[in-house]
Amino acid sequence: MADIINLLPDNIANQIAAGEVIQRPASAVKELLENAVDAGATEIHLIIKDAGKELVQVIDNGGGMSETDARMCFERHATSKIQTIEDLFSIRTMGFRGEALASIAAVAQVELKTRKRGADIGTYIEIDNSSVRTQEPCQTAEGTSIAMKNLFFNVPARRNFLKSNAAEMRHIVDEFIRVAMAYPQLQFTLTSNNQQLFHLDKGSLKQRIIAILGQHYNARLVNVKESTDYMNVYGFVGKPETAKKTRGDQFFFVNNRFIKSHYLHHAVMNAFADIIPADSFPLYVLFIDVNPEHVDINVHPTKQEIKFDDEKVMYAFVQAAVKHALAQFSVTPTLDFDLDPSIQQLDAVSKPFTEQQKTESTHSPLYKSFTQAHQAHVIDRSNSNLKNWKDLYDKPAAPQTESYAMSAYSDADDDDTEQETRTAVTYQSAQPASTASAIDERWQDSTNAQKVPVQVHQQYILSQIKSGFILIDQHAAHERILYERYQRALQEAPVATQQSLFPQTLQLPPADAAIVSEMLPDLQALGYDLEPFGNHTFVVRGTPADIQTGNDQATIEGLLEQFKNFSQDLKVNRREHLIRSMARNNAIPCGKVLSAREMQNIIDELFACTMPNVAPGGKFTFISFKLTDLARMFERNQ
Missing domain, CATH: 3.30.1370.100 (MutL, C-terminal domain, regulatory subdomain)
Incomplete structure (x- = not known):
């Protein structure tokens, strides 16, 4: 009987692996940017065409690769990061499994130019569907330029599942921002269809946050910094007035790797619980430095989901760090007390307060009303016609009667205000059944409509129908x-x-x-x-x-x-x-x-x-x- 189990060809195995690692153009952007960071680059340029469907190119000035390394990097599980099993639990680099470039080469056409620092000549490699088409020496700048063209050209079914260009570009921008936010000391640029969308110069973390999210955050960031022997937390959170109805300005990084953690997000939301509306989301960019031994980042192909060996400690520490920052620094809206130069030239500011002006001001009735004992209530009637103002309080207001409440309906026309109508309905609900019935009849007579519906707990509307009543949400x-x-x-x-x-x-x-x-x-x-x-x-x-x-x-x-x-x-x-x-x-x-x-x-x-x-x-x-x-x-x- 013939054997039926066979090894998959490399190109098919790579395409299967690519299904988890490269789901859309943004996935390739993430992997290529992280490779550039690991290569020690200080300047990284991302070039996009047709939302990544036509071209995703990353150019860096990092260490570059030798001719052998340039060829080996496209093999599955070929990596410079892992030598022994112990290395897997002490990872501080972005990539380590050696799957990214092999997966990209399996579903796209790839061109690589690279030159090692100090080398006289570089290497050019062209790969199509996991097969090397060209490998030859070339002249190129130090560093690496890798271009991924025509994503999913050999897997049309997967290409059909890509979203619109705007949607795919949104995911690309997300991935770009996450890497750029984690490394403010590096320069990043993003160009889409020959138009530069981002140019982020080297700087501090606060400068990078403002450059990405907007200048209006400049005076609205609160510094977070707490250190222990177990872990460090640092970064920034936005003041309460920066909270928005939408998500998107929330970033968590563990050992400079962006992660998604609903658990830690809940910790930050708890810290803001009493100072922002329940349906709002605060801005935060928080970094957690922890010994890699306490973190498992090898639980998901994209490495955006990780596991901590003690999540409760992480939760409590993050929440405490944010609460302490909000308590230590002012979380109220910032006021600018700098005077305008034109205001400073006015007489009231620049000239001294003379004795004559002082005498005139202290003898004024207004001044006396605030300085003499028991005089704050005095009203100067010399130039007013308020002689009979006490009459307003001498006669008690006439109590509301049933006839008055009923006239609110009979005298009302279609231009009544909402408040008048609401007052009548509220008054009706407090009357005995006979009075409420009379008001209801008067309403029907004046509007020729069904009986007045009633609001229940400001959530439901109760309305009578022939067979009973309905309750409307x-x-x-x-x-x-x-x-x-x-x-x-x-x-x-x-x-x-x-x-x-x-x-x-x-x-x-x-x-x-x-x-x-x-x-x-x-x-x-x-x-x-x-x-x-x-x-x-x-x-x-x-x-x-x-x-x-x-x-x-x-x-x-x-x-x-x-x-x-x-x-x-x-x-x-x-x-x-x-x-x-x-x-x-x-x-x-x-x-x-x-x-x-x-x-x-x-x-x-x-x-x-x-x-x-x-x-x-x-x-x-x-x-x-x-x-x-x-x-x-x-x-x-x-």
């Missing part, structure tokens, strides 16, 4: 209404835009800026008037006319957070993500007091929807209760 119902409105806007007429009197400048993290750029046409159809302003900044000139204006930055940050959450949970297209995110973000929140008219509008619009019973996410919008059910619950004879 105000947030879920409004989410359904907005969702269908936005659907129509994308398919038919765009949503009207309310132009801002004073346009706001919106500063976003680079990754979020890439999302907004990708969604710009759809956002404009949904009523947002946004215009790119360069350097990850947008000008907000208008917002949808049907949402409350005010803090446009908080509104768009909330939309981005919802969009990112939906993108992880739902397998739907980008437009569907966007309108679901907008509907949830702009829906009336629980806890908001609604007028009777607002509640009735929600009821009318909800039952005009094509699918009124569920919100876009699948939650019920209302539950109905029948009279027969109530009679059974109260054991009444039907």
Whole structure:
């Protein structure tokens, strides 16, 4: 009987391994940048074309490689970092397993130019689908230049799974920022389609944070630094006013390696628990230095997930370090007390206070009212017509009566304010049943509508129907209404835009800026008037006319957070993500007091929807209760 088990050819084995290591262009960016750092480079240049699908190139001035090393580096598990099993538990370099270049060469066309320091000539290697096509001497600068072209050219199915250029570019920027943030002492540049996106000069960690995340953080960073024999924690956290509705400005590094740790993130959130809103995320860039023996970084192909031998100690130390920093330094908004030069030239500042001016000021009635005992209440009536002001308090206010409360409805017209309507409804709820019934009848007579709906705990709307009553979730119902409105806007007429009197400048993290750029046409159809302003900044000139204006930055940050959450949970297209995110973000929140008219509008619009019973996410919008059910619950004879 013939044997059926065979060894896989190298190119197929490498492609299988590449499936875990190289998932998208950003994966190759991460591996190539880390290799450049390990090579001792001080200047690293990343060049991207077509969001990495056409070209990912990294040029560094590091140590370079010999001719033999240049060829060996593309073999699987060929590495200079590991010699013995003990080395695996004392790793301080970025790469060590020797899988990255072999995986890249298995799914792309690779060109390598490298020259070792002090060598007269370099080496050029061209690899296609794990096969060496060319290897020859060449003239090149000291260091290494490696170009990955046409990613997944030999695996069309995987290429089809790549996202849009904007989405892939966002992941590339994320990886670039993580490496650049960890090594502020190195110079980094990022060029995409011949346009330079980042030029980060060498400097301190604070300078690197400001260069990446924005100049507005300059006076809003709190230094964190705690040291023990077991571990060190250092870095910066943002003051409470820098907290945003969106994630993206959170960075953890262990031994200069970026990691993702929900456990440590929770520790920082606990430190900020009492000083920022529950739905906000603080900025932090924190580095943990710990003996490699206490860390296992070999638990995931991308090395972004690691394990600590004692997570509780890490959690407690990180939380304590952040709390101590916030307590030690001012966490209140910074005020600038430097006077403008033009103000300093004014007479009130530059000239002395003369004796005559002092005499005039001390004899003024205002001065006496604050300096003489028991005179703070004195009012100068010489130039006022307030002689009868005490009459306002001499007569007690007439008590409210039932007729007064009823007249609030009978005399009201369609232009009543929300507060007047809410006062009448609140007063009605405090009356005996007979009074409430009379008010209800008066409301029906004046509006020719159904009975006034009632809000329950500022979360639900109770409305009577013929067979009983329904209980509506105000947030879920409004989410359904907005969702269908936005659907129509994308398919038919765009949503009207309310132009801002004073346009706001919106500063976003680079990754979020890439999302907004990708969604710009759809956002404009949904009523947002946004215009790119360069350097990850947008000008907000208008917002949808049907949402409350005010803090446009908080509104768009909330939309981005919802969009990112939906993108992880739902397998739907980008437009569907966007309108679901907008509907949830702009829906009336629980806890908001609604007028009777607002509640009735929600009821009318909800039952005009094509699918009124569920919100876009699948939650019920209302539950109905029948009279027969109530009679059974109260054991009444039907």
